Amino acid sequence: MLASLWASRSVNQVRGVMVAGASILLALSVYLTIDYIGLRQAGATGEMLFTASTVWYAPLQICYSVGVDGISVAMLLLSSIIVFTGTFASWKLQPLTKEYFLWFTLLSVGVFGFFISTDLFTMFMFYEVALIPMYLLIGVWGSGRKEYAAMKLTLMLMGGSAFLLIGILGIFYGAGGETMNLLEIAKLHIPHEMQRIFFPLIFLGFGVLGALFPFHTWSPDGHASAPTAVSMLHAGVLMKLGGYGCFRVAMYLMPEGAAMWGDVFLILTTISVVYGAFSAVVQTDLKYINAYSSVSHCGLVLFALLMMTRTSCTGAILQMLSHGLMTALFFALIGMIYGRTHTRDVRLMGGLMKIMPFLAVGYVIAGLANLGLPGLSGFVAEMTIFVGSFQNDDTFHRVCTLVATTSIVITAVYILRVVGKILYGKVVNPEHLKLTDATWDERVAVICLIACVAGLGLAPFWMSDLISNSVEPIISQLLN
Amino acid sequence: MMDITAILHMHAELSLTAVFILMFLLDLFLPAQQRHWLRPMACILLTIQLLANLWPEEVILFGGMYHSTPMASILKSILTIGTILVFLQADTWLRRGDTRHKQGEFYILTLSTLLGMYFMVSAGHFLLFFLGLELATVPMACLVAFDKYKGHSAEAGAKFILSALFSSGIFLYGISMIYGTAGTLYFEDIPAGLTGSPLQILALVFFFSGLAFKLSLVPFHLWTADTYQGAPTSVSAYLSVISKGAAAFALMTILMKVFAPMTEQWSEMLCIIIVATITIANLFAIRQSNLKRFMAFSSISQAGYIMLAVLAGTPQGMASLVYYIVVYIAANLAVFGVINAIEQHTHGKVEREDYNGLYKTNPKLTMVMTLALFSLAGIPPFAGFFSKFFVFMAAFHSGYYIIVFIALVNTIISLYYYLLIVKAMFITPNDEPVGNFRTATPMRISLLICVAGIFVLGILSGIYQLLNDTAML
Numbered sequence: 001m002l003a004s005l006w007a008s009r010s011v012n013q014v015r016g017v018m019v020a021g022a023s024i025l026l027a028l029s030v031y032l033t034i035d036y037i038g039l040r041q042a043g044a045t046g047e048m049l050f051t052a053s054t055v056w057y058a059p060l061q062i063c064y065s066v067g068v069d070g071i072s073v074a075m076l077l078l079s080s081i082i083v084f085t086g087t088f089a090s091w092k093l094q095p096l097t098k099e100y101f102l103w104f105t106l107l108s109v110g111v112f113g114f115f116i117s118t119d120l121f122t123m124f125m126f127y128e129v130a131l132i133p134m135y136l137l138i139g140v141w142g143s144g145r146k147e148y149a150a151m152k153l154t155l156m157l158m159g160g161s162a163f164l165l166i167g168i169l170g171i172f173y174g175a176g177g178e179t180m181n182l183l184e185i186a187k188l189h190i191p192h193e194m195q196r197i198f199f200p201l202i203f204l205g206f207g208v209l210g211a212l213f214p215f216h217t218w219s220p221d222g223h224a225s226a227p228t229a230v231s232m233l234h235a236g237v238l239m240k241l242g243g244y245g246c247f248r249v250a251m252y253l254m255p256e257g258a259a260m261w262g263d264v265f266l267i268l269t270t271i272s273v274v275y276g277a278f279s280a281v282v283q284t285d286l287k288y289i290n291a292y293s294s295v296s297h298c299g300l301v302l303f304a305l306l307m308m309t310r311t312s313c314t315g316a317i318l319q320m321l322s323h324g325l326m327t328a329l330f331f332a333l334i335g336m337i338y339g340r341t342h343t344r345d346v347r348l349m350g351g352l353m354k355i356m357p358f359l360a361v362g363y364v365i366a367g368l369a370n371l372g373l374p375g376l377s378g379f380v381a382e383m384t385i386f387v388g389s390f391q392n393d394d395t396f397h398r399v400c401t402l403v404a405t406t407s408i409v410i411t412a413v414y415i416l417r418v419v420g421k422i423l424y425g426k427v428v429n430p431e432h433l434k435l436t437d438a439t440w441d442e443r444v445a446v447i448c449l450i451a452c453v454a455g456l457g458l459a460p461f462w463m464s465d466l467i468s469n470s471v472e473p474i475i476s477q478l479l480n
Numbered sequence: 481m482m483d484i485t486a487i488l489h490m491h492a493e494l495s496l497t498a499v500f501i502l503m504f505l506l507d508l509f510l511p512a513q514q515r516h517w518l519r520p521m522a523c524i525l526l527t528i529q530l531l532a533n534l535w536p537e538e539v540i541l542f543g544g545m546y547h548s549t550p551m552a553s554i555l556k557s558i559l560t561i562g563t564i565l566v567f568l569q570a571d572t573w574l575r576r577g578d579t580r581h582k583q584g585e586f587y588i589l590t591l592s593t594l595l596g597m598y599f600m601v602s603a604g605h606f607l608l609f610f611l612g613l614e615l616a617t618v619p620m621a622c623l624v625a626f627d628k629y630k631g632h633s634a635e636a637g638a639k640f641i642l643s644a645l646f647s648s649g650i651f652l653y654g655i656s657m658i659y660g661t662a663g664t665l666y667f668e669d670i671p672a673g674l675t676g677s678p679l680q681i682l683a684l685v686f687f688f689s690g691l692a693f694k695l696s697l698v699p700f701h702l703w704t705a706d707t708y709q710g711a712p713t714s715v716s717a718y719l720s721v722i723s724k725g726a727a728a729f730a731l732m733t734i735l736m737k738v739f740a741p742m743t744e745q746w747s748e749m750l751c752i753i754i755v756a757t758i759t760i761a762n763l764f765a766i767r768q769s770n771l772k773r774f775m776a777f778s779s780i781s782q783a784g785y786i787m788l789a790v791l792a793g794t795p796q797g798m799a800s801l802v803y804y805i806v807v808y809i810a811a812n813l814a815v816f817g818v819i820n821a822i823e824q825h826t827h828g829k830v831e832r833e834d835y836n837g838l839y840k841t842n843p844k845l846t847m848v849m850t851l852a853l854f855s856l857a858g859i860p861p862f863a864g865f866f867s868k869f870f871v872f873m874a875a876f877h878s879g880y881y882i883i884v885f886i887a888l889v890n891t892i893i894s895l896y897y898y899l900l901i902v903k904a905m906f907i908t909p910n911d912e913p914v915g916n917f918r919t920a921t922p923m924r925i926s927l928l929i930c931v932a933g934i935f936v937l938g939i940l941s942g943i944y945q946l947l948n949d950t951a952m953l
Contacts, residue, residue, distance in 0.1 A: 056941050057941045057944055057945070059796070059799070059944070059945065059948040059949075060870065060873060062941075121869070125860040125861065125865065126860075128859060128860045128865065129860050129861055132854065132859045135899060135902070136902070136906060139903060139906065139907045140906055140907055146907075147903060147907060151896070151899065151903075154895070154899065155892055155895065155896055158891075158892050158895055159889075159892050162885075162888035162889055162891060162892055165869070165872065165888055166872075166876070166881070166884060166885050166888055169872065169873060169876040169884070170876075170881075172873075173876065173877060177877070
């Protein structure tokens with residue numbers, strides 16, 4: 001796909017290739033999901049399916065090994081939906097369209113590679129592949145303080161990956177230096193002392209990407225400056241890399257470390273959840289509101305993982321999915337509104353419902369999903385998380401849970417405030433009356449995402465079954 | 481009585497000498513209008529020399545005075561490839577009016593430094609090693625001052641030769657102490673005589689300083705920035721990769737082989753040097769706006785990363801060291817190639833501001849530069865990521881967790897300044913960017929090889945595999 005992009009000359013060709021590629025990707029992911037569920041029902045018992053492995057650097061035990069379980073299948077599905085809709089959302093992007101899509105595709109390659117890797121080295125490599133295109137995507141095609149935001153984002157995330165690298169080396173040599181394969185390391189025992197040192201490094205490394213307080217500061221700036229599709233992909237998928245990595249690498253491989261450090265990180269994530277929500281209340285820029293809302297919701301993912309019950313972890317993965325979809329929807333809509341009004345300031349907008357009803361309705365749906373209305377995806381995820389968290393019966397976990405639940409109320413405050421202000425009421429700026437509603441390419445993106453949000457909300461069970469089966473081995477590792 | 485045919489086993493050195501003499505004769509006897517043949521001749525002869533010596537083997541001659549390990553012969557091939565690339569890049573510069581008449585000298589001088597490096601990496605005796613070191617240093621000073629009618633080049637040459645002589649003096653002093661305490665200068669026999677006495681520690685430090693100068697490790701780096709800035713760009717490129725690669729390899733072999741009984745002392749010293757080198761060089765690099773000065777500091781910090789492999793002191797470290805050098809040659813020569821091309825085209829623009837908006841006018845050169853910088857910064861999927869990872873892995877394996885961590889934090893700083901250039905080229909607007917131009921064919925070939933190296937060296941594991949197998953012997 002990269003090659004054909006390189007070859008294509010005109011803007012139209014680029015778009016054609018992109019749509020074709022993204023559709024194939026989406027079709028493949030759907031096929032993979034169906035196939036995966038089919039195999040499971042047929043009684044496949046392996047932890048990972050579709051595994052393949054090629055020796056890469058034999059002297060260092062590095063293999064290129066891939067495989068998927070329920071969690072990665074869900075994440076792959078999410079990524080392909082967002083790449084697909086993101087392509088439509090950046091339909092009119094100018095200038096340098098070809099370069100934009102090249103980097104965008106490279107970013108997607110990194111994301112997909114990360115989710116299917118079962119080898120620490122390959123995983124880390126794809127992780128970094130996914131980070132670096134962000135710099136150019138934001139720096140060249142972004143808006144506002146783009147250079148600052150791009151540099152800050154890149155350096156902070158790369159800082160995280162420095163922690164990660166040393167953590168990975170620690171795991172590798174801690175487990176005897178025999179294998180880099182996740183599944184095999186999980187069977188070995190890493191010495192207690194090593195776990196104590198390297199668990200926080202890995203968790204922090206991924207936590208930076210998962211917007212863990214106090215390392216979340218790159219996220220609002222980055223999201224606010226990025227072009228629409230990049231915000232979508234970044235908030236929708238890239239931040240999930242953090243949660244996925246924390247779960248799959250840090251907690252799976254170092255359960256004792258998780259037990260030792262769990263409480264410390266739990267406090268940090270609780271702060272993320274509440275702090276993110278409060279910060280969102282006082283913002284006036286639409287993108288900043290959603291960026292802080294992402295900090296809060298991604299904090300909830302890490303929070304749920306650290307609760308370490310089967311239900312809460314399933315909830316965490318569901319939350320990743322649901323948040324990915326609805327944030328993508330949010331950022332897509334904000335991009336479209338901004339493209340028309342040329343402002344993202346809440347105070348300068350009003351009564352948009354009358355002017356662009358399609359976008360406005362979409363925005364309301366996204367908002368309602370965000371604050372957890374039953375029937376939409378947000379409710380399913382948050383419900384599962386909080387029920388799961390309450391299964392811990394000691395005071396500390398209960399208190400944390402209670403504090404975190406307040407975020408639901410705060411979320412309602414900022415969502416309803418924005419919806420009320422910009423969509424209903426009087427038209428603030430008479431110029432806005434001339435604006436038009438969504439075009440066909442924008443409608444495709446929005447409808448796709450709404451369908452997924454609603455689908456996940458109405459029929460969550462097939463997905464939560466898919467996930468909880470795969471959460472099982474990791475949780476049993478944690479509880480032993 | 482020594483068999484005279486034994487000398488034929490040094491075929492790498494002998495064939496290089498032959499190339500050297502041939503070039504010398506060509507330079508002498510070619511009539512003026514035929515002299516443009518010198519450029520392709522140099523590349524072709526060197527390529528033949530490379531192909532003839534591709535097979536690694538172990539040779540010990542003159543009772544251990546000359547000891548070429550398979551690893552050393554691989555390194556020689558690598559250095560030769562790098563030199564060919566530099567020759568290709570130097571082409572445009574050597575066509576200029578003020579250098580055309582002495583282009584033969586450039587090839588001859590470069591070849592003789594290369595010969596010196598050959599001897600450095602395959603020495604089995606400190607005297608031979610010193611001869612190689614001097615052979616690699618003295619002509620280098622001439623090369624640095626090649627544009628001698630330009631003040632800065634002459635100044636750079638003077639700085640280089642003065643610090644080089646000083647460090648050679650210290651180095652010799654160190655060797656004399658080793659001879660005094662151990663009673664021999666053969667690499668094979670010295671370890672038996674080493675006890676770790678204070679005098680020997682002093683000898684170690686003196687010896688180390690001599691080589692640290694070549695590698696421009698902190699605190700022996702002060703000559704680097706001025707020299708790189710003043711020297712012709714092709715020479716800076718040569719200085720930053722080839723000469724550094726040879727010195728790093730020689731340092732590692734000697735520390736591992738000769739100073740094995742004193743590992744405790746030198747590893748401690750190396751830890752401090754590495755941290756200082758990487759950190760100080762990175763902090764200085766941020767402030768540079770002249771790209772050649774900037775690359776000087778960047779190459780100092782890269783030398784620090786190379787030293788991490790030396791610190792590991794294991795065969796794994798050796799393999800990752802040579803691997804790092806290969807990858808570093810590809811990436812650094814690509815950067816210098818682009819700098820060189822733009823400098824030649826614009827008659828001397830090497831400031832970062834001159835690169836603003838380059839992507840709009842010269843997308844291909846910009847892409848090459850970006851890839852190379854990403855590789856230097858260690859971003860996958862480019863080769864630099866793999867080489868850095870393996871160096872870290874080797875040092876981590878030997879237990880230097882803290883040092884690895886500090887080095888990792890430094891990669892973030894280095895990423896920052898590499899991104900500054902990327903930002904200038906892609907993002908910063910410019911009303912008068914460097915105009916679109918077509919680079920000369922030799923430069924294109926050289927850049928193409930470098931870019932291929934940046935992509936292929938990481939993805940294909942064969943090279944590392946080969947190095948690892950060789951290092952395990």
